[in-house]
Amino acid sequence: MNSQEKEMLPFPVIRKRDGRLTRFDLGKIEDALYKAFYANNMENKDLCKSLALEVVQDLCKDPGRGIPQVEEIQDVVEQVLIREGYGKVAKSYILYRAKRNSVREGKSQLMDGVEAILEETRKGTSFASNSPGSKMLKIAVSASRNYYLTRMIPSHFAEAHNRGDIHIHDLDYYGKTVNSLQIPLKRLLEKGFSSGYGFIRPPKRVSTLGALTTIILQACQNDMYGGQSIPEFDIILGEYIKNHIKKEADYEDVYQMMQGLVYNLNMIYSRLGAMVPQSSLGVGMGMSEESRMVTQALLQALEDGLGCHETPLHPWVIFYVKEGINLNPGDPNHDLYLKAIQTASRRMNPTFAFLDNQPNKGKTSVAYWGDGSRIEETEEEDGKSMEADSRWGIGSIAQVTVNLPRLAFKIAHKRKDYPRYSIFRSLDSIIELCANQLFHRREILSHLHVSELPFVAGEGIYRGSEGLEDGETIEPLLNNGVMNIGFVGLTESLRILTGQDHFQSEESLNLGLEMTEFMAKKIEDISKKYGIKFVLTGSSSGYSVQRFPVLDGLEFGHHPGINDGSWYSQAFSPRAGSPVEMEKRLETESRFYPLTPGGHFTFIETLTPHPPERYGEILNLMKNKGIAYGGISFPINEPLHNGEKTRTLRRAAGILLPLEHINSALQEELKNRNEEIS
Numbered sequence: 001m002n003s004q005e006k007e008m009l010p011f012p013v014i015r016k017r018d019g020r021l022t023r024f025d026l027g028k029i030e031d032a033l034y035k036a037f038y039a040n041n042m043e044n045k046d047l048c049k050s051l052a053l054e055v056v057q058d059l060c061k062d063p064g065r066g067i068p069q070v071e072e073i074q075d076v077v078e079q080v081l082i083r084e085g086y087g088k089v090a091k092s093y094i095l096y097r098a099k100r101n102s103v104r105e106g107k108s109q110l111m112d113g114v115e116a117i118l119e120e121t122r123k124g125t126s127f128a129s130n131s132p133g134s135k136m137l138k139i140a141v142s143a144s145r146n147y148y149l150t151r152m153i154p155s156h157f158a159e160a161h162n163r164g165d166i167h168i169h170d171l172d173y174y175g176k177t178v179n180s181l182q183i184p185l186k187r188l189l190e191k192g193f194s195s196g197y198g199f200i201r202p203p204k205r206v207s208t209l210g211a212l213t214t215i216i217l218q219a220c221q222n223d224m225y226g227g228q229s230i231p232e233f234d235i236i237l238g239e240y241i242k243n244h245i246k247k248e249a250d251y252e253d254v255y256q257m258m259q260g261l262v263y264n265l266n267m268i269y270s271r272l273g274a275m276v277p278q279s280s281l282g283v284g285m286g287m288s289e290e291s292r293m294v295t296q297a298l299l300q301a302l303e304d305g306l307g308c309h310e311t312p313l314h315p316w317v318i319f320y321v322k323e324g325i326n327l328n329p330g331d332p333n334h335d336l337y338l339k340a341i342q343t344a345s346r347r348m349n350p351t352f353a354f355l356d357n358q359p360n361k362g363k364t365s366v367a368y369w370g371d372g373s374r375i376e377e378t379e380e381e382d383g384k385s386m387e388a389d390s391r392w393g394i395g396s397i398a399q400v401t402v403n404l405p406r407l408a409f410k411i412a413h414k415r416k417d418y419p420r421y422s423i424f425r426s427l428d429s430i431i432e433l434c435a436n437q438l439f440h441r442r443e444i445l446s447h448l449h450v451s452e453l454p455f456v457a458g459e460g461i462y463r464g465s466e467g468l469e470d471g472e473t474i475e476p477l478l479n480n481g482v483m484n485i486g487f488v489g490l491t492e493s494l495r496i497l498t499g500q501d502h503f504q505s506e507e508s509l510n511l512g513l514e515m516t517e518f519m520a521k522k523i524e525d526i527s528k529k530y531g532i533k534f535v536l537t538g539s540s541s542g543y544s545v546q547r548f549p550v551l552d553g554l555e556f557g558h559h560p561g562i563n564d565g566s567w568y569s570q571a572f573s574p575r576a577g578s579p580v581e582m583e584k585r586l587e588t589e590s591r592f593y594p595l596t597p598g599g600h601f602t603f604i605e606t607l608t609p610h611p612p613e614r615y616g617e618i619l620n621l622m623k624n625k626g627i628a629y630g631g632i633s634f635p636i637n638e639p640l641h642n643g644e645k646t647r648t649l650r651r652a653a654g655i656l657l658p659l660e661h662i663n664s665a666l667q668e669e670l671k672n673r674n675e676e677i678s
Contacts, residue, residue, distance in 0.1 A: 238291025316370025539599025590626030
């Protein structure tokens, strides 16, 4: 700016948004204008300088003006552009201005978030740990979420998330890593692996076998944000003991290994001390002597509990139930099924996967995570099952969840006599949005290098990463994972649309099935079109079930039996507090299972534990009614530290947790649950 231009300015300073004064700089107006013109393929620095001077002239027209605010200057810039005939450029400037505002708001929200985290951890109510590492991780999580929402995720996806149309899961890890994995344990044990600091040889003793299994689970958890699971755990360990352990192992050796495994999985922290590995172990199908010992010992270690006999929260054990293997008296592993029932009646663990029910029936290899998420193993093109050392190494890449009640509110809010096609038109649009959002996330992840997932990709654990070098991208492994699209609140959405939910009305049930089938078919078509595995899931949706009703209440008000509480029901489950007879519930929910191949669960509620005999009767009823995964949920009240303290365990969003670690919305849901069995 020359001396003549400086004389034009009656204000040497301007006031920033936070109230501070700073020297006025005409060059900043020129730069902002240049970016707006550049966005429209127009580069003319002289024009930008001329327009900037016009902005100054307009600001000087008011002789009584005091120190101008930044917002006032930006308003004048827009006015000058429009007046001079640069409407498209003005639009680009407005968008640029909105983006800058969004970034500033994100920074402000981050600071608020940091303050809230420090206050929360001082109170001792945060999940898993209040260690310094945990606090630092929570702060990083808050910063990461703000970064992705304001800087990386396209605005229409971010706005849909912020409005509550959808919930993008684990935003803090959006571009950092993938979700979860079914670990190919057989290959790792037989070939050994690198920990990053040295090579770990295949174990030769039973005790070492358990320790290395724990290390593998922890190392995978450090590379990923979701659950880690070992399918066919009993079969793999049983075969390894039989073929590779030199000293013949007896039951006591195996029990000591399992007890150590259970202790370690409840004590060894990952992610800077923020949490223990979210581990799931699948058992029940191994029929060799060694495999049976593994299952028996693991169940006994769970039943015995930790040092003061308290209930272990990890691992989440899934007992796979199948006719001819363990379901009926006379089946080779029926005694193990009875042992699993006995353990679950005390510890609420294991849960049960029924392989003779849809969508598991006829599948050669199916695996669940403890929260009800599910995946199927693929087969070779010739139709033959894959070799055991090549199987698994697959998992979930990411998930997004649809807010069905909000969709229903928007339809019914416009007109009470809405046409039916508007429901499916809205579902089509929201599923398309979800798929495109997952496409974007996949594209961001495809640029990660193998060295950024040093164990999962560096050791070739995730299928598709075998043989990749550190400098290569992880894109090949993304082809072997699934993209999950979930939904919550089918019950509430049907109440909005029809006045009754699918447990109250056959008409509503048929509509609910049509809606779910429509979503499943749409997702299947998208998978075929793009050659990427998308699946519909009805398993745990965590934070979204408490976030959605709050946002919907602000826009649509609070409606009894819909969003007057602070939670929505999981997927197709009944709303807590609804009087639904148990058999009716099982029959109704089982009809949705074939439509949700990405996961599902049914937990029957009771206010007190039941003896193993009654527990077994209910499980058999669940199996006969077509339930594929679930169990019985009840409060566990137990002493800690030799009676010095007590705690209550409850199952929330499908996961077993201490009551104080369950968020306030789900605690409210727990209080409304009815006893379904007696």
